[in-house]
Amino acid sequence: MPIILPEDPTPIARVPSTENKTGGWRTFRPVINYEKCIRCYICWKFCPEPAIFFAPPDKYPAPKEALAKFDTIEINYDYCKGCGICANECPTKAIDMVLEELEED
Amino acid sequence: MVKMILTGNESAAWGARLSRPKVVAAYPITPQTSIIETIAEFIANGEMDARYIRVESEHSAMAACIAAQNTGVRTFTATSAHGLTLMHELLIWASGARLPIVMSVVNRAMAPPWSVWTDQMDSMAQRDTGWLQIYVENNQEVLDSIIMSYKIGEKHHILLPTMVMEDAFILSHTAEAVDVPDQKLVDDFIGDYDPPFKLEPGNPEGYGSLIMPEDPYMEYRYMIAQAMDDARNEIRKTVEEFAETFGREYAPLVEEYKTEDADAIMVVLGTIGSTAKDVIDSMREKGKKIGLARVRYFRPFPYEEIRALAKKADMLGIVDRSYTFGYGANLYTESKAALYGHSQVPVKNYVMGLGGRDIKPELLVKVFEDMLKIARGGQVDKEIEWVGLQGDERWSI
């Protein structure tokens, strides 16, 4: 059987890390209470992955009319490691860190 | 082509200049300094278009060359002794990263005690780094080898760096007549640097990341081994092309002198070869049948040529101007390894000239006589012989 050799002469990393779903690391999962979310984007600002992305304004309820036109945010649980920075920094305490339930296999 | 009177260091600087590196990163160390000083003057006068990074250490010199080469430009540097050994970590990095950097090494003894004179321990200690290693005999060869090293190293199936060794002071600071080739001829001979990979914005690649044992670490090393082996033929091809373009011939891996009918052949690296040729001429007049094999490329090791030598003579005297403590000097042990299973010819190691101790012709005469005695008797008396130690009357001249 012929030896399988790499194509590049030296190791070159090209594959996006997005294939690595770090969501499996979580012990606690952040759950957003959209009634309290004032759409300030502080959670998006501080997420280390980043695993927080923008969502259209009407995807989730806004706490008041004046905020309804702003984009909201949602957490990508494929990547969120559950560090809790978002919950700690949220000015209205709209994020709860909830223990992950083990999946039934 | 212009004939100039150049020292070895000036020849190296000219070899670099003609090869058009875009970045030179170098740090001064005796006796390499005039290489980088000459290059600085070339650049300062607009005669050489290169960015000169006056780094703060040899380690940084190699780091800067690696980074610049990985960004897609040809680089050059030069060093000696402690500068070379300081670079050791990064020499392995450069070959691992497949970057065909070319470096002049002025062979100088290692401390302690301090010595600026020539021996080859500094470059011998780098034989494991994956660099091509060539030892030269005269200033013309210094210049020509630098040019050829770029051509050989930059081939996509080679992609390995080269160090071009010249003996301290004997070549570096001694002037000889040197043919300096036309820039246009060199441009056509080497061409532009065309790497198969480089850092550039828009191409988010990572070079040198962490790799697990199951991923191709071993395969990448295997490919370097292949490249080093392929280099032998590439060298043979290149010296032929060089002869066609510039009219100067070089033996590819090992230069032989009067070996055809020799009873004993001396195998050397560097300028000892020059002295030995004179001694061979005068001893042959007296009927002694001796010859010389001057190994040019130590890496890749010319095992085929060494085996061919063993067929021609009744004894090989391997002269090393370096030593590896433990079991013989490197040219000796590697030659013996190449000969094992292929030849019963007696082989002996002569360790000479460390710390720049002069290798006088009279000393070589004694060595040749010792070699001929063994050629006649068929037995090596002592495997490893330190020649010229103070008080050792067997070698006093």
Add this chain to the structure above:
Amino acid sequence: MRKLTIPEEEYMLPGHTACLGCGATIAMRYVLKALGKNTILSIPACCWAVIPGVYPRRTLEVPLLYTAFEVTGAAISGIREALNAMGKEDVNVVGFAGDGGTADIGIQALSGAVERGHDIFYIMYDNEAYMNTGIQRSGSTPMGAWTTTTPGGKKRMYKWEPKKNVAEIMVAHNIPYVATATIAYPEDMISKLKRAKEIKGPKFFQIFSPCPTGWKHSPDKTVEVSRLAVQTNAFPLYEVINGKYRITVKPKHPKPIKEYLRLQGRFRHLTEEEIELIQKEIDRNWKALLKKERCSQEEE
């Protein structure tokens, strides 16, 4: 629509292998937001050499040269000169190294690089120890901290030497731009990076990046710890442009250092006296910084 205080575009992909709550990843995220895609990064041995994951994975949207530990300054010099030789002076060349690879083993190459005046960014992300190899002490480890090589024990062998001030070493090199920044103040960091981007020459950033794993604080507190460092004057935020100091965040009523220390397990062993010593050191440095600001701003 959305109103953001920092640039929106991401140059970092999730799926990287940083610890939960890693401050250094937040730092990188902001650095790339400020500098953009026309950037080449050089990263030595440090946490960020493994955060992108193992071969063949990458996590950044810019090209990245991994290098040996001590060479960042030399590597970015080489990249810069190679790019300039090719006429690409506009590409940002950024060295992104930890405190070990900057303050200790890397300081020679850094000093040489900035002394030569190359047009480069050197960013030291400061997590205050050799974190990648398992929390060993560096010159940048603060006074009183536990690390694995200053583990306390019967002899109370903690790191008692004061923190090496690399930013001030850089100011002493007379380079055009030096700044400190931290992840709790992204707008401050990004505006500094953008300001530096307009300057040709060596630019140095020390970005304070808390490390939950090494500092022994809960991972959700990373930004809070970073904020407290500024609010207690433990890590002042300032910039020095051509020798003129400007403190960019001035706490009106600095909090006592105790509030910063008590969040971190690495300081748990400190006695009242030792905390007093640390407070005195912090106050002394803050006063000195205020003086430098005043003096350097004076008209000549």
